[in-house]
Amino acid sequence: MDRRHFIRRSAATALGAAAVSRAAVAAVPEAPVQSSAETQPPLVPPDGNPYNPVVTLNGWTLPWRSRDGWKEFHLVAEPVEREIAPGMVARLWGYNGQSPGPTIECVEGDRLRIFVTNRLPEHTTIHWHGVLLPSGMDGVGGLSQPHIQPGKTFVYEFEMVKSGTFMYHPHADEMVQMAMGMMGFIVVHPKDPALHRVDRDFVFLINAYDIEPGSAVPRVNTMLDFNLWTWNSRAFPGIDPLPVGLGERVRIRMGNLTMTNHPMHLHGVEFAVTGTDGGWVPPSARWPEATVDIPVGAMRAIEFDATLPGDWSFHCHKSHHTMGPMGHQVPTMIGVDHRGVAEKVSKLIPGYMVMGDRGMADMGRMHMELPENTLPMMTGEGPFGPIEMGGMFTVMKVRAGLAKGDYRDPGWYEHPPGTVAREWIGPVPEPVRAQPITKVGTETEVEVRKPAGHEHH
Ligand SMILES: [Cu+2]
Numbered sequence: 001m002d003r004r005h006f007i008r009r010s011a012a013t014a015l016g017a018a019a020v021s022r023a024a025v026a027a028v029p030e031a032p033v034q035s036s037a038e039t040q041p042p043l044v045p046p047d048g049n050p051y052n053p054v055v056t057l058n059g060w061t062l063p064w065r066s067r068d069g070w071k072e073f074h075l076v077a078e079p080v081e082r083e084i085a086p087g088m089v090a091r092l093w094g095y096n097g098q099s100p101g102p103t104i105e106c107v108e109g110d111r112l113r114i115f116v117t118n119r120l121p122e123h124t125t126i127h128w129h130g131v132l133l134p135s136g137m138d139g140v141g142g143l144s145q146p147h148i149q150p151g152k153t154f155v156y157e158f159e160m161v162k163s164g165t166f167m168y169h170p171h172a173d174e175m176v177q178m179a180m181g182m183m184g185f186i187v188v189h190p191k192d193p194a195l196h197r198v199d200r201d202f203v204f205l206i207n208a209y210d211i212e213p214g215s216a217v218p219r220v221n222t223m224l225d226f227n228l229w230t231w232n233s234r235a236f237p238g239i240d241p242l243p244v245g246l247g248e249r250v251r252i253r254m255g256n257l258t259m260t261n262h263p264m265h266l267h268g269v270e271f272a273v274t275g276t277d278g279g280w281v282p283p284s285a286r287w288p289e290a291t292v293d294i295p296v297g298a299m300r301a302i303e304f305d306a307t308l309p310g311d312w313s314f315h316c317h318k319s320h321h322t323m324g325p326m327g328h329q330v331p332t333m334i335g336v337d338h339r340g341v342a343e344k345v346s347k348l349i350p351g352y353m354v355m356g357d358r359g360m361a362d363m364g365r366m367h368m369e370l371p372e373n374t375l376p377m378m379t380g381e382g383p384f385g386p387i388e389m390g391g392m393f394t395v396m397k398v399r400a401g402l403a404k405g406d407y408r409d410p411g412w413y414e415h416p417p418g419t420v421a422r423e424w425i426g427p428v429p430e431p432v433r434a435q436p437i438t439k440v441g442t443e444t445e446v447e448v449r450k451p452a453g454h455e456h457h
Contacts (some may be wrong), residue, residue: 028153029065031074037233038081039240039407051189052197054218054253055407056387057204057242057394058234062102069108070157072111077148077170077182078119084228085238088375091216091355092181092233093120099181100205101168108163108191114156116148123147123172125454126156130166130277130299133158138155143171148172161287163190163251164279167205179220181207181233183257183301198303199248199404204232206305206316206392208258213325223259228375229321229391236322237380238394241409242314244306245402255299262321265291266396268300268312275301284374284417306398311413316392324375324390338424377378383412 003408025140034040042053054061064071080094095101106112118124125148127139137158141147148154168185170177181440185203189198207230210222212251231239231254244250251274254260272286276300315322380387387393399410 101184129172213374227325239394256294263317269304271302271304381411
C-alpha cells in the first residue's frame with residue numbers, strides 16, 4: 001500500500017474513530033489532498049461571485065462545495081512530507097498533504113463553513129488571523145473553544161464581512177505546531193470585482209525551519225537560529241519563478257509567520273504597500289518602495305506595474321536568509337592561508353575542503369560532500385554562472401507577449417544587444433581617490449556659543 005492510499009484509508013479510520021455517524025460523514029465534504037510542491041494553476045471559481053483567482057507560490061487553493069448558501073471547505077491537520085527543494089524532504093505537520101496548507105479563497109459576504117479534522121498526535125485548533133468573526137469562532141484553544149482532540153472533526157461557521165488577505169494557523173501548542181509548518185493563507189476578494197483589480201495576484205507565507213543537516217524533522221524549540229529560510233516551505237532553487245506579462249498590474253501578498261522580520265526586496269519595479277492583514281491601504285496613504293519590511297505575524301500586499309522586461313531578483317534582504325544551512329560558529333577565514341592545516345585535516349576527514357580564505361563565493365561552485373537530505377549553503381546556476389543563493393530567493397520574470405494566465409517558466413531573459421554589463425577591454429584610467437590631508441596642526445580658533453536659555457536647565 002503506498003503512502004497516499006494509506007492516508008486515504010486512515011482518513012476513513014480517523015472519521016470512524018471520531019464516532020461520527022454515517023449520515024454525518026456524508027455531510028462532511030471530501031478533503032482534497034495535494035501531493036505536489038509545484039505551483040498549481042489558479043482555481044477559477046466554479047460558482048458564486050466571479051473574481052480573478054490568486055496563484056499560491058509552490059502551493060494550491062482548496063476546492064469547496066456550495067451547499068444551502070454556504071461555501072464548505074474541509075481542512076485536515078496531519079503529518080506531511082514536504083519537499084523543501086529538490087534533494088531535501090522535511091517531515092512537517094500541515095494540512096491536506098502539504099505545508100503550508102492550501103489557500104482558502106472566497107468573496108466578501110460569503111458564508112463559510114470550514115470542517116477541520118485533526119489527524120495529529122495532539123490536539124489543535126485553527127485561528128483565522130485578521131478575520132472579523134464571532135468570538136467563539138476565533139479558534140483560540142481553551143479561551144474561545146475546546147481543543148480539537150486527535151481523530152475529532154470540528155466545524156467553524158462565519159460570514160466574511162470584509163475583503164482582504166488573512167492567514168490561518170493553530171492557536172494550540174503554537175510554538176510546536178507553527179515550527180512544524182502549520183499555516184495557510186485566506187484571500188477574500190471584494191464583492192465588486194472591479195475593486196482592487198490586478199492582472200496577476202501571487203500569495204505566499206514566509207516561514208523558517210531548524211532542521212539539523214542529515215535529518216528531516218524540525219527542532220521545535222529553536223527561537224531565532226533557524227537554518228532553513230523558506231517561502232511556503234520551499235527554499236531556493238525550489239521556489240518557483242513569478243512569470244509576469246510586460247505592462248501588467250501585479251500584486252504579491254506575503255504573510256510572515258516566522259520569529260523575525262523580513263525586509264523583502266524586489267528588483268526592477270517601484271511598488272506600494274496596498275494592503276495589510278488589517279485591510280486595504282487607502283491610495284492617499286501609499287508611498288513608493290523597493291523593499292518592504294514584513295513584521296512578525298503580519299501580512300503585506302504590494303502592487304506595481306511591470307514596466308521593465310527582464311529577470312528580476314526577489315529576495316529577503318537579510319543576507320543570511322538567502323543561504324542554505326550554515327554553521328554560524330565558523331570563524332572568518334578571509335586572508336588566512338590555511339592550506340597546510342587542510343592537508344592535515346583531510347587525512348582525518350576525507351573530502352575536507354579549504355573554504356573561505358578568499359571569501360565565500362567558492363561555496364557556490366564547490367561541491368563538498370553533504371549529509372543525506374541536506375541543501376547546500378549557496379547554489380543555483382544562472383545563464384552567466386553560479387547564482388550563489390539559497391533560502392528566500394527567486395526570480396520575477398517580466399516578459400512581453402506572455403499570455404494572460406500563463407504561469408509557466410519562460411526561461412532566462414534574452415537581453416537586447418548592448419544591455420549587459422561587460423568586461424572592459426582597453427586602458428583603465430587611474431581611479432580617483434580622496435586626497436590625503438597634507439597639512440595638519442595649524443591652530444584654528446573656534447568660538448562656542450551656547451544655545452540661548454541653556455543655563456536655565
Ligand atoms: Cu528574511
